[in-house]
Amino acid sequence: MNTTPAKPFDPVRDANEKALRTAHHLLKDTRFASLATLDAEGHPFASLVSFALDRAGAPFLFVSRLSAHTQHLLANPRAALLVGEPGKGDPLAHARMTVQCLAEPIAKDSDDVILLKTLYLARHPKAQLYADFPDFIYIRLKPLGASLNGGFGKAFRLTADEVRLK
Amino acid sequence: MNTTPAKPFDPVRDANEKALRTAHHLLKDTRFASLATLDAEGHPFASLVSFALDRAGAPFLFVSRLSAHTQHLLANPRAALLVGEPGKGDPLAHARMTVQCLAEPIAKDSDDVILLKTLYLARHPKAQLYADFPDFIYIRLKPLGASLNGGFGKAFRLTADEVRLK
Numbered sequence: 232m233n234t235t236p237a238k239p240f241d242p243v244r245d246a247n248e249k250a251l252r253t254a255h256h257l258l259k260d261t262r263f264a265s266l267a268t269l270d271a272e273g274h275p276f277a278s279l280v281s282f283a284l285d286r287a288g289a290p291f292l293f294v295s296r297l298s299a300h301t302q303h304l305l306a307n308p309r310a311a312l313l314v315g316e317p318g319k320g321d322p323l324a325h326a327r328m329t330v331q332c333l334a335e336p337i338a339k340d341s342d343d344v345i346l347l348k349t350l351y352l353a354r355h356p357k358a359q360l361y362a363d364f365p366d367f368i369y370i371r372l373k374p375l376g377a378s379l380n381g382g383f384g385k386a387f388r389l390t391a392d393e394v395r396l397k
Numbered sequence: 398m399n400t401t402p403a404k405p406f407d408p409v410r411d412a413n414e415k416a417l418r419t420a421h422h423l424l425k426d427t428r429f430a431s432l433a434t435l436d437a438e439g440h441p442f443a444s445l446v447s448f449a450l451d452r453a454g455a456p457f458l459f460v461s462r463l464s465a466h467t468q469h470l471l472a473n474p475r476a477a478l479l480v481g482e483p484g485k486g487d488p489l490a491h492a493r494m495t496v497q498c499l500a501e502p503i504a505k506d507s508d509d510v511i512l513l514k515t516l517y518l519a520r521h522p523k524a525q526l527y528a529d530f531p532d533f534i535y536i537r538l539k540p541l542g543a544s545l546n547g548g549f550g551k552a553f554r555l556t557a558d559e560v561r562l563k
Contacts, residue, residue, distance in 0.1 A: 242463050263488045265431035265479055267441035270497075275433035275441050277479035277495050278546075279488060297408050299544060313431055313443035321523065322429045322445060329443050331436075357487065378465060380444075 243386045246379060250387040253326050254379050255396050257314045258284055262354060265313040266292070268303035276303060282312065282372075283354040285347060288396035290314075290330065291337075291371045293351050293358060304334035304370055312372055328379045330394055332372035344369060409552045412545060416553040419492050420545050421562050423480045424450060428520060431479040432458070434469035442469060448478065448538075449520040451513060454562035456480075456496065457503075457537045459517050459524060470500035470536055478538055494545045496560055498538035510535060 246254065266280045278300045282290045290312055294301045304310060315327025337343050347369045352359055361367060374394040379387040412420065432446045444466045448456045456478055460467045470476060481493025503509050513535045518525055527533060540560040545553040 243465075265433075265443050267431075267433035267443035267477070269441055273439075274475050274497055274541075275435055275477045276497065277431050277433035277443060277477045279479065279481060279493055281489060299409075309440050311433070311441045311443045313445065315445065323447060327445050331440055331442065375440075 242384070243378065243388050246387040246389045246393055250379050250381065251389070251393060253381055254328050254377065254387075254389055254394065255288075257316065257326060257328050257379075258288070258290065258330075258394075258396065261314045261316050264290075264315075266300055267311040267313070268300050269307045269309055270299070270303055271306065273307075276300065280312075281355050281358070282314075283347075283351045284396070285350060285371060288394070289371055289374055290332070291347060291351070291369055293347075293355075293362075293367055293369055295361075295364070296366045296368060301368070301370070305336060308334040310334050310372060324382050326379065326381045328377050328389075330372070330377040331375045333375060335371040335373055337369040337371060339368070408550070409544065409554050412553040412555045412559055416545050416547065417555070417559060419547055420494050420543065420553075420555055420560065421454075423482065423492060423494050423545075424454070424456065424496075424560075424562070427480045427482050430456075430481075432466055433477040433479070434466050435473045435475055436465070436469055437472065439473075442466065446478075447521050447524070448480075449513075449517045450562070451516060451537060454560070455537055455540055456498070457513060457517070457535055459513075459521075459528075459533055459535055461527075461530070462532045462534060467534070467536070471502060474500040476500050476538060490548050492545065492547045494543050494555075496538070496543040497541045499541060501537040501539055503535040503537060505534070 268276045270276045312330045374391045377389040377394045436442050478496045540557045543555040543560045
């Protein structure tokens, strides 16, 4: 007797090559994103952030310790980054991707900081204005996986490895 | 002896009249937002949604039960909605607001549905295409409070009552 339960309908497919290209385009060519964090009570919070990519293709932030989202990430690393570049017309028709991730604050005296600063300023030249403010820190968002929405009915899941650029 | 601990520096102020005007403008004149939810493991998730306002000034969604965010909200009502209308230039220089909220799914046979449908279609006429799809439901997002960011260094908190339109 086959006791395997019927698999529930899952509208989300594993990412194909075209989906991965779209995903990497979004990460490489988007400068701003929405960040979901957890506040001190474990309630979701959402904020606008700028981000860049490290050499391994993981997103990272450059944020003030005074910001709510930074305080959230330092207390609880669980987060998600929604990247997308809305064009003309209905934003829901444009591709966007949710990367679920874990925040890893980078120590000020880490060797990583010089490279992250270079990469961040290349993408956000105006951040030069606050690049040396003492309350700002780099936080890497280590991808756990992602959901790509390529428009109505086109949903794909990506593994942590697939999120990173080749 | 005064044992009151020194109050930590709080860069967030209570909302003044101008901040409330900005907040209500964002809620009234923005059609899309980022929604933060919690997945089955309690990890934050972020997605793009369209929204409208009910008669009491609370945001509500019209979403498919097949969507990840809908499944999250039905299992755990804790959510946040990030509203903002990025204009030209640096999005971080434009006003945006995070409304922390609790999701309240509206029963299909509720009297509310007719009014919510009218309000939703007035703001999103193209939703007529899927207005009667059986998997779509209305979900009210009952505000708990909000954080308004009016650009660098201009942060305000709003109470649940202040989030609602007068």
